[in-house]
Amino acid sequence: MRLFELLLFLSNIGLFALTVLLKKGRRRIPVFVASGIATLLLVIHWTVEGYRFQLFFPYCITIIFLAISGYSYFRKTGPQKIPRFMLGSAYTVIAIMLVVTAGFMYAFPVFKLPEPTGEFKVGTQTFHFVDTNREEIFGEARDGKRELMVQVWYPAQAGTGKYAPFIPDTRILRYMAANYGLPGFTFGHLKYVSSHAYSGAEVSSAQTSYPLILANPGFGSSRFLHTSQAENLASHGYIVAVIDHTYNTFATEFPDGRITTISTNDLFSPDHDYRTESGNRDKLGKVLTGDVAFALDQFEIIQSGQIPSHLKGRIDLGHVGVFGHSIGGATAYDASYDPRIAVGIDLDGGLYRLRYREGLRKPFLFINSESEFEKLKMVMDNRVYTEAELKRMGNTREWMDQVTEDKKLELERMRESVDSGGQFLYIENSEHLNFADVQFISPIFKMLGITGKIAPERANSVINAYMLDFFDRYLKNQGGVLMKGPDSRFPEMKFVTSL
Secondary structure (H helix, E strand, O other), rough: OOHHHHHHHHHHHHHHHHHHHHOHHHHHHHHHHHHHHHHHHHHHHHHHHOHHHHHHHHHHHHHHHHHHHHHHHHHHHOOOOOOOOHHHHHHHHHHHHHHHHHHHHHOOOOOOOOOOOOOOEEEEEEEEEEEEEEEEEOOOOOOOOOEEEEEEEEOOOOOOOOOOOOOOHHHHHHHHHHHHHOOOOOOHHHHHHHOOOEEEOEOOOOOOOOEEEEEEEEOOOOOHHHHHHHHHHHHHOOOOEEEEOOOOEEEEEOOOOOEOOOOHHHHOOOOOOOHHHHHHHHHHHHHHHHHHHHHHHHHHHHHHOOOOOOOOEEEEEEEEEEEEEOOHHHHHHHHHHOOOEEEEEOOOOOOOOOHHOOOOOOOOOEEEEEEHHHHHHHHEEEEEOOOOHHHOOOOOOOHHHHHHHHHEEEEEHHHHHOOOOOOOEEOOEEEEEEHHHHOOOOOOOHHHHOOOOHHHHHHHHHHHHHHHHHHHHHHOOOOOHEEEEEOOOOOOOOOOOOO
């Protein structure tokens, strides 16, 4: 919560208290002075911090109190006789407005992202890539080429000026709200959240080059919702490129002002049978995997200097990793069949296209939420769902039998990667959205069970520590301590020793 918005809210409570507690003849001067203070705080708040809709009621209360108390003070007239019913109603409305405002401020805070833990400052740059060899199959203009926005975070020289904003394109926020079924203005305040990266900063000269990590958001997510993970890895000496998978993110803005919104949800329907749904997921996955390969092609061009960037000559293309969340985690796994990619991490994502390939013989780290692990454990234990459980889930036995069949193949693939140097872990008290920065947006998500009981800051800290340790082990030939087994510093992280 920001300082001046908090002071403004408290001043409104003070105004209300003075009006209710002081007798009519003694209110005039104190209320007028308090109204002046509240108005000053309002002006400072608007100027320094910026307005937001969650404080609409305090804005109204402040202005109304100033107008009424100013009129009363300068007229110097005696107190007007107001019917008790009207006065009581006005007090009730103001009290409700203040309570609602407190709820809004709690539910939608202007939060701070966790500080990166590494020694490097962080720079950021965004690229627009066009793949002339692939047709766009998800957009309205079916004859278009596949376009991507890719944001890069990297080790930087000491930056100057302000940090880049958390939200790269504020116009997309209304689409984010719509994705959660909320009014378009709900997340407007996120434009005030800052990152810890400097736009366009020079690459740090501490090393000649830095390993590259490609990252993939989940279904209906966005690149900026992995800012804290990207910044942390960059602060430890990695170049991290997060791909906005066009039409699979809730919205993507391009340099010419066009905004694309999610359309891949059209692939999925409750009317489909399991094999149709699975086939459509594979169809989407093939495009997402192609995005990673194409992005890697582009970074080879950036390395050569054909695309202007501070990153020219600074990318270690001999040490490339990949990670992702949800279907982005599956994308990370599938993209790792590319011989240019050495290692990868899947954050709570079920795999796709498993029947098209042999096992991946590379180190791969799987970190699951506790709820997702419990589902996999039922498969490992050959648990059969009861009719009541199936009814509660809204699934048929035929559907679940096919899910179980695919999950057994998925577990086999996980086992092969673990045998090649990977690990399979899960985090106690975590849910699916604890693996992205959406967990910081509202504490209401925790109450609704969208995120787990674990505190967002703690979940972020645990995930970042294990991701860094795994990438350090295979891309820098250092670290790897956390991969050896349970660690008392991270009791939430559980190792699955038998698949």
